[in-house]
Amino acid sequence: MTILIAEDDPLTLDALATCIESDGFTALRAPDGREAINLWRTEKPDLLCLDIMMPGVDGYEVCRRVRASDREIPILFLSAKSQEIDVVVGLDLGADDFIRKPFTRSEVMARIRAALRRSAAKDASDHFRLDDLTVRPRALLAERDGTTIELTPREVSMLRLLYQHRGEPVSRDAFLDACWGLDYFPDSRTLDQHIFLLRKKVEANPAQPRIILTVRAIGYRFG
Amino acid sequence: MTILIAEDDPLTLDALATCIESDGFTALRAPDGREAINLWRTEKPDLLCLDIMMPGVDGYEVCRRVRASDREIPILFLSAKSQEIDVVVGLDLGADDFIRKPFTRSEVMARIRAALRRSAAKDASDHFRLDDLTVRPRALLAERDGTTIELTPREVSMLRLLYQHRGEPVSRDAFLDACWGLDYFPDSRTLDQHIFLLRKKVEANPAQPRIILTVRAIGYRFG
DNA sequence: CGATCTATGACACTCTTTTGACACTTCTGC
DNA sequence: GCAGAAGTGTCAAAAGAGTGTCATAGATCG
Numbered sequence: 001m002t003i004l005i006a007e008d009d010p011l012t013l014d015a016l017a018t019c020i021e022s023d024g025f026t027a028l029r030a031p032d033g034r035e036a037i038n039l040w041r042t043e044k045p046d047l048l049c050l051d052i053m054m055p056g057v058d059g060y061e062v063c064r065r066v067r068a069s070d071r072e073i074p075i076l077f078l079s080a081k082s083q084e085i086d087v088v089v090g091l092d093l094g095a096d097d098f099i100r101k102p103f104t105r106s107e108v109m110a111r112i113r114a115a116l117r118r119s120a121a122k123d124a125s126d127h128f129r130l131d132d133l134t135v136r137p138r139a140l141l142a143e144r145d146g147t148t149i150e151l152t153p154r155e156v157s158m159l160r161l162l163y164q165h166r167g168e169p170v171s172r173d174a175f176l177d178a179c180w181g182l183d184y185f186p187d188s189r190t191l192d193q194h195i196f197l198l199r200k201k202v203e204a205n206p207a208q209p210r211i212i213l214t215v216r217a218i219g220y221r222f223g
Numbered sequence: 224m225t226i227l228i229a230e231d232d233p234l235t236l237d238a239l240a241t242c243i244e245s246d247g248f249t250a251l252r253a254p255d256g257r258e259a260i261n262l263w264r265t266e267k268p269d270l271l272c273l274d275i276m277m278p279g280v281d282g283y284e285v286c287r288r289v290r291a292s293d294r295e296i297p298i299l300f301l302s303a304k305s306q307e308i309d310v311v312v313g314l315d316l317g318a319d320d321f322i323r324k325p326f327t328r329s330e331v332m333a334r335i336r337a338a339l340r341r342s343a344a345k346d347a348s349d350h351f352r353l354d355d356l357t358v359r360p361r362a363l364l365a366e367r368d369g370t371t372i373e374l375t376p377r378e379v380s381m382l383r384l385l386y387q388h389r390g391e392p393v394s395r396d397a398f399l400d401a402c403w404g405l406d407y408f409p410d411s412r413t414l415d416q417h418i419f420l421l422r423k424k425v426e427a428n429p430a431q432p433r434i435i436l437t438v439r440a441i442g443y444r445f446g
Numbered sequence: 447c448g449a450t451c452t453a454t455g456a457c458a459c460t461c462t463t464t465t466g467a468c469a470c471t472t473c474t475g476c
Numbered sequence: 477g478c479a480g481a482a483g484t485g486t487c488a489a490a491a492g493a494g495t496g497t498c499a500t501a502g503a504t505c506g
Binding site (some may be wrong): 415 | 482483484486
């Protein structure tokens with residue numbers, strides 16, 4: 001389990017990291033918001049602890065950007081005792097919990113564990129549903145009334161992305177970023193082709209998609 | 224995030240810009256009101272800091288002109304300690320906050336962050352209503368009693384413009400500037416055609432529009 | 447290798463946007 | 477009031493952008 005901590009005060013950052021590591025987790029240290037986003041992209045941590053007030057990109061902004069492509073990862077906010085946490089804004093951004101400074105070691109660890117437990121409970125189901133299709137990421141399989149469909153890792157990640165953003169469109173860029181990588185820029189119909197093949201696999205009627213809907217000029221959408 | 228600063232005193236301008244840049248934002252420097260308006264048009268900053276007393280076009284005037292086509296962008300006013308800020312006038316013009324000189328670095332940044340946060344929170348609502356029509360810009364959809372209507376990006380930006388200026392007419396030029404671009408000059412019935420098609424889509428009864436009302440010799444209006 | 451997965455270019459197709467023609471309405475000066 | 481001007485609504489068709497589909501070639505991994 002890897003936990004990312006973003007905190008501009010080096011002393012607090014180190015204290016938190018030590019605390020987390022001594023409990024058997026891996027700690028990623030980010031001295032500012034920009035670095036937090038970089039580390040999140042490259043290291044894929046399991047949980048984020050964000051200080052709200054940071055120079056440059058602040059905690060809210062980090063949260064916003066992360067949530068743009070990952071709705072599941074637990075995010076905790078830290079705040080100095082003097083500043084009131086804007087819980088409304090935080091919750092709006094999809095925060096999972098708030099920790100006020102000064103905090104005790106046990107309090108922090110308790111909240112981190114709680115958040116991980118909640119997220120594990122979500123993941124533990126180990127499958128998600130898109131319309132009448134059940135996707136089992138671990139097994140690289142999908143099922144529809146008894147019939148099983150084999151999927152490739154990339155196809156699973158495309159379906160997962162659609163599921164995580166159900167109800168809103170996922171841009172073509174978001175697909176490429178999330179399923180191919182940030183440094184990949186195909187110069188042809190790669191994404192369309194994958195959508196095409198995926199539809200043939202998972203749609204009951206590929207000509208009238210119910211799972212992968214096209215949003216012209218944007219990308220694709222489920223639900 | 225880009226922040227425009229308009230300030231006629233070069234020392235203060237530079238101090239502010241440095242301060243903002245060292246916090247990770249991009250600063251645009253405008254030595255007077257005219258330049259501020261130009262930069263706002265070309266660079267589309269996320270927030271404006273306007274000195275009130277400036278030679279030529281003053282801060283109030285800049286605010287007035289910007290608000291004529293953008294009601295959302297956060298605008299902060301700066302003022303010298305000797306001059307009393309006319310808060311009433313400022314608020315009337317749609318100012319978001321006032322900062323009195325001399326100001327500390329942390330005060331300025333705190334107020335800027337607060338304003339940005341508020342504006343982000345507004346955007347996060349992610350939908351707006353025009354009469355009985357609910358528009359969801361991100362999804363490129365509108366809804367009226369259960370029926371969903373698909374929209375193009377341009378149609379969404381036209382509806383958004385009408386919403387932002389609800390209660391007052393939006394000139395044809397403002398439409399072209401906001402939805403097409405400042406350098407676009409169609410030589411035909413482009414705008415009318417788009418209005419025509421948009422009415423067919425979003426009006427319950429296109430022959431008697433309730434959302435897109437014509438204001439002859441000016442443009443169109445909602446509410 | 448050999449099977450599977452992925453990438454690419456060509457082409458067809460659909461939807462959006464622009465344009466010109468014309469009808470209709472409202473305004474203006476007489 | 478009336479004629480002409482200016483402004484807007486409507487339609488059809490062309491131009492442009494964005495996607496879907498297919499055939500095929502390359503990459504990857506056991």
